[in-house]
Amino acid sequence: MNLYTIFFKGETLNILELFIRASILYFMLFASTKVMGFRQPGILTSYNFLMAAGISHIAASRMVNPKSRLVDAIPIIVVYTLINLFISYLYFKAPSVVSQKPIILIKNGKLIKKNLSKAKLTLDNLISILRQRNATNIEKVEYLIAESTGDFSVAVKNNALPITKIDMSIEPSQDILSQILIYKGKVDEKILKKNKLSYDWIYNELKSNNIDNINDIYLGLLTTDKKLYISP
Amino acid sequence: MVFGVIKDISLEGYIIRTFIVGIIAFFVGRYALKRTVAQLTAYDFVLVWVLGALTVAPLLDGEISFTYIVVPLLTLFFWHYIISFISLKSRKLSLFFNGKPIILIDDGKIIIKNLKKHFINVDLLMSELRLKNIFDISEVKYVILEPNGHFSTIKKESQRPVTPTDLNLFSKLVDLPLVIINDGKLFEENLIKSGVDKQWLMDNLAMYNVDNITNVYLATIDSFKKLYVAKKD
Numbered sequence: 001m002n003l004y005t006i007f008f009k010g011e012t013l014n015i016l017e018l019f020i021r022a023s024i025l026y027f028m029l030f031a032s033t034k035v036m037g038f039r040q041p042g043i044l045t046s047y048n049f050l051m052a053a054g055i056s057h058i059a060a061s062r063m064v065n066p067k068s069r070l071v072d073a074i075p076i077i078v079v080y081t082l083i084n085l086f087i088s089y090l091y092f093k094a095p096s097v098v099s100q101k102p103i104i105l106i107k108n109g110k111l112i113k114k115n116l117s118k119a120k121l122t123l124d125n126l127i128s129i130l131r132q133r134n135a136t137n138i139e140k141v142e143y144l145i146a147e148s149t150g151d152f153s154v155a156v157k158n159n160a161l162p163i164t165k166i167d168m169s170i171e172p173s174q175d176i177l178s179q180i181l182i183y184k185g186k187v188d189e190k191i192l193k194k195n196k197l198s199y200d201w202i203y204n205e206l207k208s209n210n211i212d213n214i215n216d217i218y219l220g221l222l223t224t225d226k227k228l229y230i231s232p
Numbered sequence: 233m234v235f236g237v238i239k240d241i242s243l244e245g246y247i248i249r250t251f252i253v254g255i256i257a258f259f260v261g262r263y264a265l266k267r268t269v270a271q272l273t274a275y276d277f278v279l280v281w282v283l284g285a286l287t288v289a290p291l292l293d294g295e296i297s298f299t300y301i302v303v304p305l306l307t308l309f310f311w312h313y314i315i316s317f318i319s320l321k322s323r324k325l326s327l328f329f330n331g332k333p334i335i336l337i338d339d340g341k342i343i344i345k346n347l348k349k350h351f352i353n354v355d356l357l358m359s360e361l362r363l364k365n366i367f368d369i370s371e372v373k374y375v376i377l378e379p380n381g382h383f384s385t386i387k388k389e390s391q392r393p394v395t396p397t398d399l400n401l402f403s404k405l406v407d408l409p410l411v412i413i414n415d416g417k418l419f420e421e422n423l424i425k426s427g428v429d430k431q432w433l434m435d436n437l438a439m440y441n442v443d444n445i446t447n448v449y450l451a452t453i454d455s456f457k458k459l460y461v462a463k464k465d
Contacts, residue, residue: 022307
């Protein structure tokens with residue numbers, strides 16, 4: 001093993017050296033995605049996509065090519081991440097500068113020709129999008145919007161939507177967010193407190209399920225109607 | 233002149249390498265990922281992109297031999313496996329590697345702090361809601377940013393569609409119909425599972441003017457012994 005060729009360029013790399021190079025870069029990339037946050041994997045914009053493709057190529061070529069220097073990859077990845085963060089920040093602060101605006105393609109059942117060519121869509125594309133979004137009847141479409149993320153959102157006319165409980169004046173029970181309360185026998189106290197529940201309540205629920213030891217529970221889920229779903 | 237470190241690789245060499253890379257890419261894709269790309273969390277995400285870039289590296293430069301890509305590929309699989317294993321063992325580390333879901337709207341209230349932290353502006357939030365068929369933000373009870381970068385939304389109770397329970401209706405149980413004939417071939421075991429015999433099937437097929445099983449393209453049966461038949465023409 002030669003420390004010099006791991007970090008700088010050499011003629012060849014042996015297996016151990018390749019392993020160390022790949023490991024260092026893997027964890028650097030991991031840290032980079034971690035810093036860039038959740039939106040990265042979702043690839044919400046074409047910009048994210050380019051960033052991901054680029055950074056992975058930079059890293060990959062440093063892993064395999066003995067003539068390239070690992071020390072170069074480290075600052076490249078750091079700077080790349082910082083630029084990405086800066087642009088994400090711009091998306092947040094000044095969206096009009098960096099991101100495209102949503103384009104309205106159909107308004108009140110009428111096509112807007114001008115915007116269709118702006119979004120570079122043919123009529124066939126449009127009809128296909130409507131079919132995929134379950135809006136086969138163009139007359140029933142109130143809005144079709146090309147979002148800046150590249151997806152399309154469709155609003156159908158209200159009388160073509162499913163009946164909601166409020167339309168039928170049904171008084172629904174209030175739901176809470178279903179969350180993991182017990183994970184492998186451990187109780188999440190934050191969730192317990194937030195929903196104003198106590199350990200006594202848990203023990204009562206356990207008793208009604210004939211379980212005496214909380215450690216026997218693999219998963220305890222707080223359901224939307226404030227009951228405990230237990231899976232031993 | 234395909235393998236090893238080659239200074240001046242010929243066109244034929246590249247073409248043969250392309251075939252080999254194609255095969256490697258197939259196996260990498262086959263074994264790397266059990267989840268679809270849309271379900272990936274941060275550490276998967278790194279893996280997918282780098283795997284792709286690594287696999288094609290021998291096509292970029294004749295001096296990158298196949299041994300140079302195999303070791304990094306295995307290294308990546310190794311670390312990925314280790315992290316997956318740790319994630320299953322410890323919840324804390326799992327939340328670190330995979331990320332925690334983040335509540336953006338809690339009980340109808342926008343959590344501005346979380347929006348800022350993840351660089352999500354109101355325009356983006358609204359457009360994500362529109363993609364979920366929510367055009368009016370007041371209809372939303374919860375919005376959660378999932379670790380794979382997608383948004384999940386839960387509407388307010390009164391805005392949800394009416395369900396049979398609301399009207400005290402009894403509804404048919406959900407069941408998966410079994411395929412009993414596929415392209416003219418009979419599946420006897422599915423016939424037995426649904427508790428009917430071949431005679432019953434032939435009698436019922438007669439109602440569709442079918443006298444031979446080979447004339448049926450697809451037939452399914454549900455738990456109420458209701459048949460669906462699609463004939464060949």
